[in-house]
Amino acid sequence: MQQEKLATIEDVAAMAGVSIATVSRAINEPTKVADATRRRVTDAIARTGYTTNAMARSLRMRRSNMILILAPDVGDPNFSNILVGLETEASKRGYGLLIGNTQNDPSRETDYLRFISSNQADGLILFTGHLPYGLSQSPPAARLPPMVAVNEPVIGKGVPFVGVDNFEGARVATEHLISQGHRRIAYIGHAPHREVSRLREEGYRAALAGAGLTADPRLVIDGDGTTESGRAAAELMFVRDALPTAFFCVNDATAMGVMIALNARRYELPRQFSIMGFDDISFASFLTPSLTTMKQPRHRMGEAAMDLLLALLAGEEPTSREVLLRAELIVRNSVSRPSNQ
Amino acid sequence: MQQEKLATIEDVAAMAGVSIATVSRAINEPTKVADATRRRVTDAIARTGYTTNAMARSLRMRRSNMILILAPDVGDPNFSNILVGLETEASKRGYGLLIGNTQNDPSRETDYLRFISSNQADGLILFTGHLPYGLSQSPPAARLPPMVAVNEPVIGKGVPFVGVDNFEGARVATEHLISQGHRRIAYIGHAPHREVSRLREEGYRAALAGAGLTADPRLVIDGDGTTESGRAAAELMFVRDALPTAFFCVNDATAMGVMIALNARRYELPRQFSIMGFDDISFASFLTPSLTTMKQPRHRMGEAAMDLLLALLAGEEPTSREVLLRAELIVRNSVSRPSNQ
DNA sequence: ATCAGTGATGTAAAGGTTTTCATGATTGGT
DNA sequence: ACCAATCATGAAAACCTTTACATCACTGAT
Structure with missing residues (x-):
């Protein structure tokens, strides 16, 4: 079982004695293929150790199942906890996260947009509070990529927002x-x-x-x-x-x-x-x-933002363009009744 | 200039009056194409707003220029600062970063390996201190993907390591x-x-x-x-x-x-x-x-780890399998001479 | 017995690059 | 003036999928 060349869908098809179309269907629409055939295919997949080549898949389907995160500073704990929430939800839905640390540098913002324009990412999460530099001067007519702002709203551009109230x-x-x-x-x-x-x-x-x-x-x-x-x-x-x-x-x-x-x-x-x-x-x-x-319910903010973005990607019109989560009062010891009342 | 369909290399070729091969060369090996032609091509690229489709490129080249980061908790400030260093270096060298938050869950570790096996990532940065679950039982003969451990070494597996001394x-x-x-x-x-x-x-x-x-x-x-x-x-x-x-x-x-x-x-x-x-x-x-x-020089650790990984990917044999950076003594006020000497 | 409909599968196109190989044009040395 | 070498370009294959369309075998109703 040499790893020299990765198994392709063709290897699987050959081993199962079917066409590659059937293999593809067995993977993506299992109901559309006869039980016996499906078993042969899954068996062949297991034997070859086949994994679908994500590149070929993305090329054909014109989407990458990737989300680009644009943040001024990923090291900021303020962000990183939201990031965990974003990741949780994305991963659950089969999406991967691409991180773009911009340090508020316009050229880096523009640079990262290449992931969008080159189809490497389907959508955008904005921590920056403003549209990335490369998009901001576009006429409003130019369709923006699907995106959601989190933590800090983007004012006046109609970008859906998830944050704390x-x-x-x-x-x-x-x-x-x-x-x-x-x-x-x-x-x-x-x-x-x-x-x-x-x-x-x-x-x-x-x-x-x-x-x-x-x-x-x-x-x-x-x-x-x-x-x-x-x-x-x-x-x-x-x-x-x-x-x-x-x-x-x-x-x-x-x-x-x-x-x-x-x-x-x-x-x-x-x-x-x-x-x-x-x-x-x-x-x-x-x-x-x-x-x-x-x-701040940072984890939940991340999840909600990702959920909203994925809904957008699925073509659903968002029920609201603004999701506000409640902050929770944490009582500790820095507050007491005033002494000199 | 409608955005309906993104411009492809073919559109550029047509506009410049050359073949797509020449366009590709003009982009990737500019010296190999005549000055006049190159100008026509760059001009056409600007006019069409062409961006290379990363999926097609990756498919053909069998590499994605992406690096997968596997970390137990991206929210941990301990990690996130190294992450910034990783990102700085990666971005400088034209690589993107994919984040995988595993929460030390073996199934999530395995899950994220799909990015490697599906060619969606070329290499791996490990924060976890151990091989991801899906790889750990492989016989040592099975070639591991290019990877570098950072912060916490992977013991006994010969994984190159970057950390603090x-x-x-x-x-x-x-x-x-x-x-x-x-x-x-x-x-x-x-x-x-x-x-x-x-x-x-x-x-x-x-x-x-x-x-x-x-x-x-x-x-x-x-x-x-x-x-x-x-x-x-x-x-x-x-x-x-x-x-x-x-x-x-x-x-x-x-x-x-x-x-x-x-x-x-x-x-x-x-x-x-x-x-x-x-x-x-x-x-x-x-x-x-x-x-x-x-x-801890976290930022530099990140940069060094990415540098090492990219060298590995370029096929260079690393000069050393362990890079140790010096921690710096920060003198503040919690230390004085002992009173009861 | 025929026909419409259904269900399972295969063929081939399309997606957008990079790159090998071939071709023709140009240069430079004799 | 000829040959070899170099240079610039193009045609086409390869990368690996998904999917529209076609085909074929059945089923069940008339």
Whole structure:
């Protein structure tokens, strides 16, 4: 049983004493071939160790059963967990995943589109929040390849989106702080043009409004989502001498920065200040105090996005162009009732 | 310029007034075609928007320019950073990456091998530390597909390996502790069958031996690499009342567990106990005290592994079957001179 | 006994490349 | 001026499937 040449469908056909068409049918539409014949074929397949050549198959069928993932940074744990969800669903449905790490480099984005245009991938999952460079200037008439945005929506291009309900999540988080008795609650956001941050800020404001409160402008600061920006934002409030009793941060990294600033100033947490994050990154539970936060259902997001894309590929019109999953409140130890009520 | 049917090589040939063979040559071996003709062809390519159909190309050439990555968990930041390195190098050399998340499930490992046997991938990168299930029982005579193990070696199968020099790294780490004056140094390891842990323990012992010290058996404990196991190991030492002045942990997660245990017992760090980890995970610098550790050159590991695999694919005999990169000592604040010298 | 319908199989085309081999044209050396 | 060598190109085979269409043998109804 030499591996020199891989067995082809012809070898199988010869061994089973049928034509290659019958072998193909026995594999792909088993009901269309007589029982006895089918047995002979499956037997021959087993004996030869035959596997269909995916290249030939894709060439003929004009589809590859591959999905291209375009992400700025696959190393980001934020993405990689969604990736696992994408992979789970894709693999279950017989699809493979091709990864394209773009590092936000337009030329790399364009470059990866060759997988689409060369038929090497049937569809596209976008983590980038924008159309890949090579597609963005096309007139809207030009048909786009089937694609789904995940985590970060592509605004105004009609790209179906799967993500977390940021507005709702931020509202739940803020309401949690309010329910503990907080009235002066700060919000530390991302750059304002980021859709994610805008929605979370709106959710924050909605929760305040719902409790008859209004946001103190001095307590709403835009950072850039990094730990350092969280630290800087907290410091800024001390300098301005406009202090909240609780901080709601656009993400856990920012929350960690706030905690670092407060620890450095020797405040006791959460007694003197409460802190909430968003994301539930892997070490949120290991901070001191462990961080109360909103957990993103990343695995499910990946599955849902892939499911939507595969439906698109199957020609189904999606029931909705936007799937929003709920973030889950994870209560830990960084929130308590305010001391100086 | 309708996108209905993609332009084929034939369209280009017709427009340029040459045969398809010439078009193919103009693309792949430009020197072999006359200047004037080449210009006409490139012009026609631009006008038609032609892209080579990768399926047809792969079918004919019997290779796909794709590499399959087999990893137990792509979400693990430990892996994902290496993945970025793999991707960088692969993309630079015109290869694409296919990801296979196996979750250590033998059936998924076997399943993913179909990409190899169906010619959809030319080579294999193994993160799993063992041959994929479908290959492991083959007689050694059966030729294995080209593959390279990364991060975790595949023992005894002659699979080329790219990883960090664990022995050397552990020695450097331990020597760092010794240089600070520590004499009683604990080692908290992984499960002993893990090659990684075994090598780091050896490096630890070598450093001790080099300084004329021997390891106190009560200070060498096997955990499982989790934060919880680090906590438990430290507790165990308190229960046994056999205490070191410094802990060297097989990884940062374990070190974090040790820090949690010591913090809970209200020790002041690093004054009363020094701690070293291994890995330099993303939040090592955010712990209090920030963690002194050995940084793994993950990005470079990925690049080196891909480079090695592509050399293998090109038919070159690898210069060495093992590439070990040095870990880098990252000095932060979790190590000081022992107080009770 | 005939005919329509059904079911199982085979033939051959199509999918889009790369590459071997052949052909003709051109060059350069004598 | 001729021959050999080189160069540029084209025709056609090969890569391995899937599938439309044709064929043939049956079944069951008239």
